[in-house]
Amino acid sequence: MTNSISAPFTSDRLLLFGATGDLSRRMLLPSLCALDAEGLLDPKIEIVGTARSDHDDAEFRNFARESLEQFLPAERRGGMARFLNRLSYQTLDANQMEGFNALAAKVGEPKDGLSIFLSTAPSLFEPTIRGLQASGLAGDNVRIGLEKPLGVDLASSKVINDAVARAFPEDRIFRIDHYLGKETVQNLLALRFANLMFEPLWNAAHIDHVQITVAETVGLESRVAYYDDSGALRDMVQNHMLQLLALVAMEPPVSYDATSVRDEKVKILRSLRKVSTNETVTGQYRAGAIGGQAVPGYDDELGRDSNTETFVAIKAHIDNWRWQGVPFYLRTGKRLPKRTTEIVVQFRDVPHSIFHGRGARTVPNRLVIGIQPSENITLSLMAKVPGLDRNGFGLRSIPLDIAMPDAFAGPQRRIAYERLLLDLIEGEQTLFVRRDEVEAQWEWIDAIRAEWEGQAQEPRTYTAGSWGPSAAIALAERDGVTWHE
Incomplete structure (x- = not known):
């Protein structure tokens, strides 16, 4: 298999592995239907679903219709019948090589190209790739999108990536992190590199610290087996949070293209300092209440004792010129008080306040980038309190809010997978993750886990509905930092 750069092409076939799974039902099928309703899918594209469950075309279309009615707003379902007619289905057990020939016959011969979305258990990656090769579904006009998890550590990730690389060159491999499809995450690049006011201040001289929080209110739900083998560090930090950190911290790329953007991200990831023992906190939730509703503890949901962490907080450092001495505080967990993903950039205070003699106290500026559940950007600025100032000069921190739906009233709020699926079909790799990333x-995550194992570190308990173990609060407060809540 050649590793030369392939000519770009827009696929006229899309093959969905795991087509009857939860991800397909909630995200993939609704995203594709929404794209079709807006005329963003090529009229000639055909979509083939495959999974182990036994269905014919009509049954799969009924499954898709029920999924769309449940997870896609009615106003975004225009032309749903047309979309459903694009769909067909082929039952496949990926461990049975002979089934791939029938799948290839169902897909047919694409005129322009085939895009494959692979959402399967990690154990099925290798047999699936072998089956694709043997059946002719891995040719020069085929690209493949890989949904996580891509391994549980560096070694297993290399095994999967090696297997995929035997059939596909890097320029036709699209590793998916759905956070990169979110509008506010992409807006982070626009905020930094399309506004002169921020980039000159985006460094250790002007920024005190950065916080990244990914908080969930849910517990295990339907992910019992996967999550207990994974834990918060692998499930959230290794992919989503490190991608957010890289976008916050990276140097300006030469241009907005896949190579330039990903080159800068990987430089940051390689600059992460090894985390010491006193720079991490792990936790596991116990029974408590979320939104006034009683919820069980992790061990109760699991049905047995476990040392898997459902919460992790990390104080990270980037050893390069721009960020030397600036801590990045990462925090993620399940059964926390609210669902939120946000980035907080805390600027330093003014070096000298001219208002101090008049009784006024300045508060450092803070930039908060909300990613979910609401997409917004808030910049806090100091302003004078209205009045005659006979008893002193009053200052107050006031927020300047940019709510994305308000700022851009026209466009629909999109599912992150809409952008990613369209980019996969059209061959645009900028929002996908490269192998070296x-x-x-x-490599950084494995070193943290090795440190935990070497110190026999076990998760501290925290009550569901709280912000995690008290040690996580202390992790920041010993530096004079308060978590943004």
């Missing part, structure tokens, strides 16, 4: 992420 994945391996740099795993």
Whole structure:
């Protein structure tokens, strides 16, 4: 298999592995239907679903219709019948090589190209790739999108990536992190590199610290087996949070293209300092209440004792010129008080306040980038309190809010997978993760896990509905930092 750069092409076939799974039902099928309703899918594209479950075309279309009615707003379902007619289905057990020939016959011969979305258990990656090769579904006009998890550590990730690389060159491999499809995450690049006011201040001289929080209110739900083998560090930090950190911290790329953007991200990931023992906190939730509703503890949901962490907080450092001495505080967990993903950039205070003699106190500026559940950007600025100032000069921190739906009233709020699926079909790799990024992420994560194991560190308990173990608060407060809540 050649590793030369392939000519760009827009696929006229899309093959969905795991087509009857939860991800397909909630995200993939609704995203594709929404794209079709807006005329963004090529009229000639055909979509083939495959999974182990036994269905014919009509049954799969009924499954898709029920999924769309449940997870896609009615106003975004225009032309749903047309979309459903694009769909067909082929039952496949990926461990049975002979089934791939029937799948290839169902897909047919694409005129322009085939895009494959692979969402399967990690154990099925290798047999699936072998089956694709043997059946002619891995040719020069085929690209493949890989949904996580891509391994559980660096070694297993390399095994999967090696297997995929035997059939596909890097320029036709699209590793998916759905956070990169979110509008506010992409807006982070626009905020930094399309506004003169921020980039001159985006460094250790002007920024005190950065916080990244990914908080969930849910517990295990339907992910019992996967999550207990994974834990918060692998499930959230290794991919989503490190990608957010890289976008916050990276140097300006030469241009907005896949190579330039990903080159800068991987430099940051390779600059992450090894985390010491006193710079991490792990936790596991116990029974408590979320939104006034009683919820069980992790061990109760699991049905047995476990040392898997459902919460992790990390104080990270980037050893380069721009960020030397600036801590990056990462925090993620399940059964926390609210669902939120946000980035907080805390600027330093003014070096000298001219208002101090008049009784006024300045508060450092803070930039908060909300990613979910609401997409917004808030910049806090100091302003004078209205009045005659006979008893002193009053200052107050006031927020300047940019709510994305308000700022851009026209466009629909999109599912992150809409952008990613369209980019996969059209061959645009900028919002996908390159192999060297994945391996740099795993190398840093593996070192943290090795430190935990070497110190026999076990998760501290925290009550569901709280912000995690008290040690996580202390992790920041011993530096004079308060978590943004």
